[in-house]
Each structure stands twice: as C-alpha cells, then as structure tokens.
Amino acid sequence: MRQILASISALLLSVFVLVLGYGIQTTLLPLAAAQADFTETQIGLMSSGYFIGMVLGCIGAPHVIMRAGHIRAYAAMVSLMSAAAIIHPIFVDPTAWFVLRLISGFCLAAFYMVTESWLNERATNDNRGMVMSMYIVVLFGSLMIGQVSISVMDISSFVPYAIASVAASLAVVPVALTTATQPAPIALVQFRPIKIYKQSPAAIVGVLLVGIANGALLTLAALYGSQIGLSTQEAAIYSAAILAGGILAQWPIGRLSDRVDRRLVLVGLGGLTAIASLMIVLLSPTGFYMAAALAVLVGVFSQPAYAIATAHGFDYAAPEDFVETTSGLLLSFGIGSVIGPVTASILMANFGPSGLYIMVVVVEVILVIYLLTRLYARSALTPDEKTDFEYAATAQVGTVISPEPLDVDADNVIPPEEFPAYDDPIYSPEAEEITEEVILVDDGDDLDEQDADFDAPDHDAVIHSTDGKKE
Structure with missing residues (x-):
C-alpha cells in the first residue's frame, strides 16, 4: 500500500489541486453570473458550454496528446484552464463565459485522459482497482471541498477566481518536473452508438437521461439555493450536499446492483429521485437545514445512477469492447449534460427556482417508464453472468482506462499512424x-x-x- 501511494502520490496531488480549483468554479460561476444580472437562460447556456467542451475533449484530446505528448499536452491544457479561470472577472459577459467554460471542459477532458493513462501505466493487474479507486476518491473529494470552500469567500471579489487559477497552475508542477517516462501513445477507439444501443439499450438511454438530470443539478444547484433565499455560503454548501449524498450511496447501491437486476435498481433510483425532487417542488424549502437535508436525499438517489447504468452496459459488453463502451456511455452522458442545464434554466426563468426540480421529476419519470419497458423486453442476467460492480470503472471519468489491453487488430480500434511527440x-x-x-x-x-x-x-x-x- 505504501509503495503504491509513493509511486502515484505526485499525480494524485495534481488531481486534488486542479479539481479543487474546478470545484470552486462550479459553485462560483452560477452565483457570480446571477450577481452580474445574467438571465437564467444565459446561466444555463454557460453551464452547458462546459459539457460541450467535455464532449469535444473526449473526441479531440487524444489527437492533442498524440501530437504533443502526454507531458506537454498536460502542461498546455492545465495552463489554458488556469488562464480561463482568471479571465472570467475581466470579461463579465455571457458569451465570453460560455467560451471560457467550453475551453475549461475541453482541457479537463484532456487532463483526465493524461492522468488516467499515467495511472494505468503505474498500476499492475493486482492493484489496478485500488489505484483507480484512490484516484476517484481524491477526485470527487476535492470537487466537493472546492464547492464548499466558496462558503468562506467573497464571490464579488477577485479572490476566488485567483485561487481557482492558482490551483490549476500548481497542478502542472508535479508532472512537469517528473523524471518518469511518459505513457505509451494511446490508440483511438471508435464510437459506435448503434452497436452500444443494440448491446444494451437501457445503458445508453439511461446515461443520456441521467446526464440531463445530473448535469443540471451539478451546475445549477447553487443558483437554486441562492434564489430560494439562502446566503452565498449556504448555497455553496447546498450544492455540495448533493454530491456528498452521491458519494455516500455510491458503493452500497453498486453492490446491491450486483445481486439484483441493475435495471430494477435504476427504476428504484429514478423513482426515488423523482419523489425527492417533487417534495422540493411542493414544500419549497427556504430554511437552510431542511433544504440541505433534501439536497442530500436527492444526491443519494440521483448521483449513483450513472455508475449503475454503466455497469449494466458492461454486463453485455465483451472485455475487448470495454473501452469503446466506456467512451460511448461517457459521450452519451455528456450530450445529456449539455441538454440539462439549458432546459432547466428555461424552466427556472418561467416557473421560478423550482423549475430545476420540475425538470428532474419529468426526466426521472421518463427514465422509469423506459426502463420498465426494457424489463419486459429482455430477461435479467443472473448474478454469475454479471461483471462485478467497480466504482473506478463506472465513475463519470475513465476515458482511457481498460481492464484489458487494447487489441490494435480489432475493427473498433484505430492505432495512431504517427507520433510526432514521441521521438524518445x-x-x-x-x-x-x-x-x-x-x-x-x-x-x-x-x-x-x-x-x-x-x-x-x-x-x-x-x-x-x-x-x-x-x-
């Protein structure tokens, strides 16, 4: 254990520092945009810009890495993300912030790719699950800390933007100074949505709908808190409470899905998320403690859904198709996450703060209805036929991690022809x-x-x- 930590500690430190800065921005920017009199729709579009960048990053970042190499691509993307963070208070404009969020999303996708390929190279078959689990815990832990840290900052000042920028800048130091050989060049995997849909319709449609709901919750929860009368500090904690609920529930719900039909688990999660969201719409909580308790409840039921849907997709995928399945489901989630914030922001503009949860209720009901039709269309797998739930493989990252080596002779793998960066x-x-x-x-x-x-x-x-x- 100590040896494993020693070999990846610098990389995990980079992850912690950069994602801390990103977490600050996820809560800061919607609140700051509201203070700057952006409309709800403009805030939704700005939030969707980040996910558009993530989708483009999943497609384009491998080419950047192949051209520049892991270390130089990492340094360039992290530096660009640092610059984007510090520019926000200089150009307080909806269009400018949309572009900056798009850039941040692209850069973060490249950051995940480099980090995960590096961790995969450092890991062995015996400890890969432990290594990737530590990575996921650090990633989501730092994201939540970043969100909560806004509660002790003045969002009208330059300080939180500077801290987010400095965090990104510091994240490049451990990797830029490394003496380790960079990972081997990555191969590209084709995205074949029709094939993934035929393998597991419930998985790809499920993550699309989960992306719509969870993408809106991640980016607009702080704005909702502010609009119901919570202070800036309380709104920041409210936003983090949703993520905290998901972290607490992720593993036990994942293990439960190993024992029963994962589609039934998703039906339960969707139904309970809809009920918890409907309670928020009907009760319209204004007190902090009640609002935070309901936020944790929504997080417990909504946040594990992506991992369960992805695990269901793995149940029907061959091991050599795991990378393609992971990439395809992540892209489907990203597309849903682009749709969610815009749709929710339009509803918030017309129905007030509860518009966010009205959308979540509708999306979760659609998810439940669709999954119920799938229960009748295909028989459930037995526990022995399933792949074991693994949090690291089913988290909302994992763009290049594979339990099995890629076969470059497979028709879905595109081996890179040239590596200008790899003259080593x-x-x-x-x-x-x-x-x-x-x-x-x-x-x-x-x-x-x-x-x-x-x-x-x-x-x-x-x-x-x-x-x-x-x-």
Whole structure:
C-alpha cells in the first residue's frame, strides 16, 4: 500500500489541486453570473458550454496528446484552464463565459485522459482497482471541498477566481518536473452508438437521461439555493450536499446492483429521485437545514445512477469492447449534460427556482417508464453472468482506462499512424527489437528475460509500437 501511494502520490496531488480549483468554479460561476444580472437562460447556456467542451475533449484530446505528448499536452491544457479561470472577472459577459467554460471542459477532458493513462501505466493487474479507486476518491473529494470552500469567500471579489487559477497552475508542477517516462501513445477507439444501443439499450438511454438530470443539478444547484433565499455560503454548501449524498450511496447501491437486476435498481433510483425532487417542488424549502437535508436525499438517489447504468452496459459488453463502451456511455452522458442545464434554466426563468426540480421529476419519470419497458423486453442476467460492480470503472471519468489491453487488430480500434511527440527511443521503430526482448504476455507463458536496457514491468502488458503493430 505504501509503495503504491509513493509511486502515484505526485499525480494524485495534481488531481486534488486542479479539481479543487474546478470545484470552486462550479459553485462560483452560477452565483457570480446571477450577481452580474445574467438571465437564467444565459446561466444555463454557460453551464452547458462546459459539457460541450467535455464532449469535444473526449473526441479531440487524444489527437492533442498524440501530437504533443502526454507531458506537454498536460502542461498546455492545465495552463489554458488556469488562464480561463482568471479571465472570467475581466470579461463579465455571457458569451465570453460560455467560451471560457467550453475551453475549461475541453482541457479537463484532456487532463483526465493524461492522468488516467499515467495511472494505468503505474498500476499492475493486482492493484489496478485500488489505484483507480484512490484516484476517484481524491477526485470527487476535492470537487466537493472546492464547492464548499466558496462558503468562506467573497464571490464579488477577485479572490476566488485567483485561487481557482492558482490551483490549476500548481497542478502542472508535479508532472512537469517528473523524471518518469511518459505513457505509451494511446490508440483511438471508435464510437459506435448503434452497436452500444443494440448491446444494451437501457445503458445508453439511461446515461443520456441521467446526464440531463445530473448535469443540471451539478451546475445549477447553487443558483437554486441562492434564489430560494439562502446566503452565498449556504448555497455553496447546498450544492455540495448533493454530491456528498452521491458519494455516500455510491458503493452500497453498486453492490446491491450486483445481486439484483441493475435495471430494477435504476427504476428504484429514478423513482426515488423523482419523489425527492417533487417534495422540493411542493414544500419549497427556504430554511437552510431542511433544504440541505433534501439536497442530500436527492444526491443519494440521483448521483449513483450513472455508475449503475454503466455497469449494466458492461454486463453485455465483451472485455475487448470495454473501452469503446466506456467512451460511448461517457459521450452519451455528456450530450445529456449539455441538454440539462439549458432546459432547466428555461424552466427556472418561467416557473421560478423550482423549475430545476420540475425538470428532474419529468426526466426521472421518463427514465422509469423506459426502463420498465426494457424489463419486459429482455430477461435479467443472473448474478454469475454479471461483471462485478467497480466504482473506478463506472465513475463519470475513465476515458482511457481498460481492464484489458487494447487489441490494435480489432475493427473498433484505430492505432495512431504517427507520433510526432514521441521521438524518445523507447517509442521509435528502432527500439522494437529491445521492447520485444522483455515483456509479459497474457497467455501465461513464462517470461524469458534477455539482455535489455530497462527492467521488465511487473504486470501483463501489450506494447503498441509507433507503427501501430502489437508487439
């Protein structure tokens, strides 16, 4: 355990610091936009801009990494995110903030890709689940701390923007100074939504609808709190309470879904989220404690839904398709998250603060109805036929992590043709003979260690050379 932490501590520190700054912005910007007299619709569009950037990042960031390399791409994206954070108070304009949020979303997607591929390289088959779980805990823990930290800041001042920018800038230091070799070049995986839909309609439609509801809750909860009369400090805590509820419930609900039909679990989560949201609409809480308690309740039922839907998708996917499935479901969630904030903001403009939860109720009811139709369309898997629930594999990140090595000969994998950034001899064609000499393969054969310039890895590996051939 200590050895594992030592090998990834610098990277986890970078994750903590950068996501802390991002968490500050998720709560700060809607509240600051309201103070600057942005309309609800403008705030919704600004919030959707972040998710548009995330979707574009999932598609375009691999090309940036292949062109510049992991370290330089990481430094560039984190620096750009730092600049975007500090520009917000300089150009207080809805269009400018939309563009800045789009840039931040793209940069964060690239950050996740580099971080996760690096962690995957450091992990072994024996500890990969532990490594990725630590990463997810640090990520969501720092996000929640960032949201809560707004409660001790003056959002009308320059300070919170500066802190968010400094956090992003500091995140680049551990990686920029690393002496470790950067991860091997990544291959691209095609997004084939029709194939994923045929494999598991409930998974891809489920994450789309969950994205609509949860995307709106993540970005507009603080605005809702402010509009019902909570102070800035209370609104920040209110927003974080939803995420806290999800963190508490994620693992037990995931384990429950291993024992019963995951679609039934999703039906239960959707129905209970709709009931909790309807309570908020009907009660219109104005006191902080009641509002926060209901927010935790909404978080407990709404936030684990993405992980359960993704796990259901894995149940019907072959191991070699896990990366494609993960990427496809993440993109579907991102598309839903683009739709959610805009739709909710329009309802808030017409029906007041409760418009946010009116939308959540409607979306969750649609989700329940759709899943009930799927229960009759396909029989449930037995527990033995399922993949075990794994939080790290089903979290709302995981753009490049695979439980199995990618097969570059598969029709859904696109091996990169050229790697301009990877002039290091370890990635050059001239080094192929060396990389062939020391390698562990998946067929269980004994390892023959020959003379080489480097130590053999202590886990199963498939090395992808620069010409895209599997070695």
